[in-house]
Amino acid sequence: MSGSNHDGPAPATDADPREHLRHALDHAAHLLPVQGPIGVFVHHNTLHAFEHLAFEDAVVEAGRLFGAEPFMPEAWYRDALDEGRITLEDLDAALAEDSPDGASLGLDDSLFGGRIDRRELRRRVLVQARLEADDASIDWWLEEQGLGRRFMPGITLPARVTITGETTPWLSSALRSGALSLEALADPLRGVPASTLVRRWMGVEPSPAGIERALQQDPEACAVACLWVTSANRTQTAAHTDRDGPSDSAPVRLRDLVLAATGRDPDELVDAVLVPAISAFVDQGVAYWPMPDRAKGFHAAFVRLVREGPPLPVPLLTDFRRSIGSTPAEAEDALIESLETLGLSPAEWSDTLEAAAQALPGWAGIMRCLEEHPELAPHECPPCRLVDFLAVRLRLDTLAALRIAREELDHRGSAMDLRTRLGSVVPPKTSLAPSAFALFELAQMCGISAPALRGLSADEVQAVRAELAAFDHVARRRVWHLAYERNHRLGVLGPMARHRQRTQPARDRGPVPPIQAAFCIDEREESLRRHLEEHDPEVETFGAAGFFGLAIAFRGLDDGHHAPLCPVAQQPQHEILEVGDDDDRLPRYTQRRRMLAGLLRGSFFGSRNLLRGAVATFGLGLLSLVPMTLEVLSPHTLERLAARLRAMFLPRPRTRLALRRAAEERNDLELFPGFTVPEMADRIGRLLEDIGLVRRFAPLVAIIGHGSSSLNNPHESAHDCGACGGGRGGPNARLFALMANEPEVRAELRSRGLELPDDTTFVGGYHDTCNDAITWYDLERVPARHAESLVRLRAGFEYARTMDAHERCRRFESVPLDVEPAAALAHVQARAVDLAQPRPEYGHATNAVCVFGRRGLTRGLFLDRRAFLVSYDPSVDPEGEVLGRLLAAMGPVGAGINLEYYFSFVDNERYGCGTKLPHNVTALVGVMNGHGSDLRTGLPWQMVEIHEPVRLLCVVESTAELIGRIAERHPAVGTLVANRWIQLALIHPETGVMTMHDRGSFVPLPEPLAPLPEVARSEQWYRARREHLPIAVITAGTRTSA
């Protein structure tokens, strides 16, 4: 959504400072999170701004900029290796992919004087090295854990024998001949004298005779101690030569310098003032008093508040107030002045602004987001501008830094002086011990003894050190991650390829099915479809983006305003209203709802102010014990009670959708009211073509939208339908069925060559993925002749939703593994209305695969609710028109969901929003931690905790040639694939041969394919297991007719 994608700073030649500032601001903005107000949660790639880079480089670059992790920690991957989630074969393949031979890079591949080659060294390092260590750990390991006198665990016997065998004669003769003085056994890096070291590690008096004795009693201790001393010495010597290595560039912000110099963080002073002000500015009607002068923008409103407010004893505000007189009134000028006060040249502006914006990226991000998309504000949008925010921020930053410098360093000069003064401070020297320890460890692994290490040339030592630097923790984790993904990839592609060999995906044969059902592509619908097919094998299912091609601004009977129900990339042009259907209960319904809202507002919310609060506490106080007890002890009972009360006092009137175009012109919301017949036919025809449903129509076709409802959950909307832009897709499904049933639309379609039999009826439905409720729309309009089919349809869905709930429950640790299906359904119903439940559902967690192809490819496969299923029939799309459309629409959406989960899982504090438990809904735009913090963007830990961070694996039923053409036509998709933000595999539509994309070419799967496990029903496969499950064949789900 961020409009600009500037990569580098703007050219510094701009004459006009304002113009230059605009460029710098755009640059600063493009790294901000693009999450809008939380009420409508849209998943997007957290690192969208980096998509022009290859994935593996982007995560590292972004990690550096944001201080975030690019991959999981090494220990996590090693656990995966222990659990068999990664095999050594995966690791070798990943190494081969990641580290090409040194020869091709012009490097010498042999290290340690030819004792080991590079790749083998890397492999050993991955599997067993500790490497990352700080001084304290090294001390602990060497002194307390005995690593100074014993080989590390996992060092092979030959290596031990070599090291000990070489060291003993050498040490003995070197000491005797005087080639080695006793003092040479000192540890120069940790400052341990030789006498101490010998006494402690070899356990003898520090004399040549003592060492002779030690060599006989404990040669291992002598060999290891010598090796450490040698490693330390060689590291120290080598380090002298590489002093001029690349040092980290100086910090950009004055705050960093002051923090480093004084230990006090100016940001703490600034945030205490800025966070309340900015949240009050963007408030969407939570506060009783809106901020005055909001219409003038944040900078003007803030300045005015400080100038005309009471003289609060807040030092930073006092400083700010003093500075107002000398500050330009316009935010742009004020910002330029701040930048100039800091003594920054225009070339440095963009980096400075970027760093300032990143101090509170959530708030800066929401300002930018509402600046570019004011329509996203749920209620009222004050004029948000990033420049306003940064103008205030930068001035406060400077003042806070100066204040602390005055108090702690007695600095009386200007900000520019302060920067010069602190900027010249030499950074402390980094310790060499970690580097020496790594050398020590490698030497043990490779069987290099102390004399051998001493014998290496400086260049050889340098080569090892260079290799260690090149294969640092980021590089190692990259390899680990590739191995982790490879294991998953083969675990999906192998079974799919094998399944394809055994079945024919074409659906042209066999009798016409009695029921067809189209669902959203959402991976949470995979299980519902599977169970439906298991229950009724004659049913056919399809997957389409859950807005079903209908981009509408919808306002339901119970809604306060219109909501767009379509992907965020589209802007709805048509308005659809839900209106009463000649029901005389409607006026009473509306009136009572209004009364109820007034009551709720007056009592529950009113109790927050003084007098009404006092009245409310007397009146409601003890009474509220009843709902509270019920809510906590048995939320489900309360919900049923409330439902019964609603049915009694607030019966919902019959409604219909106003789908016909009511007027030719756009209304005052700039929307067309409803659709014309050709417009309807366009949309119906296109969707049916997309999913390949153009012949063999069943008498009953169900269209199922989805959404999710839960209580006490600020992230509720993140569980809704992504294709509806974080809305609920029920109205789209209902509308689609109504449109497709219109005789005029059928006639129009017929004239275009799409024969929809008169006998076929569409029916709309809605699946709540949280409580697994299925709602059907307009059933009274289904012709009587379909009564039997309708019963069959509903029975199928009843079974499917129960089993869906059952299958979901295996993931919830709080549900016993032996729960029965009916109890599972009751559990998810209670879960959805439980105030205490931070995990009402797991949402998209575990998503990993996206299949574009006929259902025959996946039908009868247990995909564990991890695969988006996009229906696509290559046999009716020879030119790839439809596929291109589908990939362009759903590739980025699927990747967005998948990558948001990836990043929120990999670094939940930085990319996600941390644990939900202290979250505090703020201004209706997002959540903070507790009393006041940055606006937290991304996903909370409770949503992602069971996720597996793998890039989306897209399996497309198409040919390499066609995909190549599509990539050219749709560069957005091409970039995602080429830069490896998604993984791509192809299944040939005719031959069924599976190939994987690998840097521009398609390579076959490794042979042979493993046999596929087979069970009769899904339940037999998932029952009593919580972990991620491999793919299996579900025989009941395969079509009986085929």
Add this chain to the structure above:
Amino acid sequence: MSPTSILSMLASAILLVPILALLALAGVLLMGRRPSERTVAALTGISLTLALGLAVASLVGMAIHGVDQVVVHLGRWFRVGDYEFDLTLLLDRLSLPFVLLTCALTGLVGRFSASYLHRDEGFYRFYLLLLLFAVAMLLLVMAGGIDLLFAGWELVGITSALLIAFFNRRRAPVLRGLRAFAIYRLCDVGLLVAAVLIHHYAHSSEFEVAFEHGHWPGGLAHVPAEAATSVALLLVLASMGKSAQVPFSGWLPRAMEGPTPSSAIFYGGLSIHAGAYLLLRTSPVLDRAPIAAAVLVAVGLVTAVHATFVGRVQVDAKNQLAYAAMAQVGLVLAEIGLGLRMLALVHITGHAVLRTLQFLRAPSLLHEQHQIHAAAGGHVSPTGLFYERLLPVRLRRWLYAGALGHGGLDEGLERFAAGPLIRVARLLERLEQGWGARFVPSPRDDRDQSSVATAPLSIRSQEAKR
């Protein structure tokens, strides 16, 4: 057995049951065992339900036998000269409602937290603190003497601070927990000195001795009129900290750092009302000290007005609730000052329950706002235009800025109270070092020592982001 002895046993059992549960949990955790989450939640739930049942039984028993109060002498802890520390429990018209509230609300919150904190790394710590809090609160409200009450009071304070700092991997919660702790300690001085004075004048810390003649809300304080004012003022000071009254109120909104259920039980339900309980319990002293009562009314009303103004500009669920609670507690204290004891008690009970529920529902803010807008048939017009229009624009802006800055209370305290104190302490430290150096040979790493000595003083109250 006589009804009195049965009631005494019931009363002691109310306290004993949670104590046993706490000891059991602490023991198991100390042994390094990790019972299942389910077991821990069940232990908490069962013990508090049992305590609630016992409290209800006591209530019924007292009603049937027409007993106004039950006093249980558990024994004497120690005796030093004239002073004796008796362990006495008191169950009467004042403490029973608090006992019932404590058991019911902690029990409900315990149940709520079983799923809310499920899989959190601090799950066990939370339950340990919750049980400790239940015990502390029961001790506080059932104490038959001001010494035992003080013990409960301190335990409530420490659990409160530890739960604010629950997410101790981030800096902000720890700093904010520390702030609450500092304010508590400052105001606890009032309670401690008042306890000493009461003992000095009444020769006993027991409420039945110190405030004889009639049961609560009656009673006559054995404190001479000339001393009553200072004792009462000290008690008011003590209650101002726990009940977050101006000017010590700043810690309360900051206390929202803890997990939602602990915010609910402490700052919606129980801990926030502890100050009011203290004043109700010692109301005979207040009766003899009209000046202190007037001060109390003033503090309560100023707090109520302050919290109302500041609360009106809050844009997030939890801060709004914190200020709403502060305002109501201010009113309660004013009622106590005016002698409306029963009214205050009813007010507290209703407020505790309603506010706990609202805190538990705080994450539903979006949902509820949406419902209101929807039912009203569109965007609800912004609030705050009603009284506001009566004020001139400049004054409105002035008030708004003041409210957004929380009235500058915290910074005022820091600058005008904490600042001078720290400066004096630094000066004394320097003087001591100057003199000390003459007599005491300086240890080798002098600098380390001095930094240790100043550490508690130099702890500052700035708070980190996040």
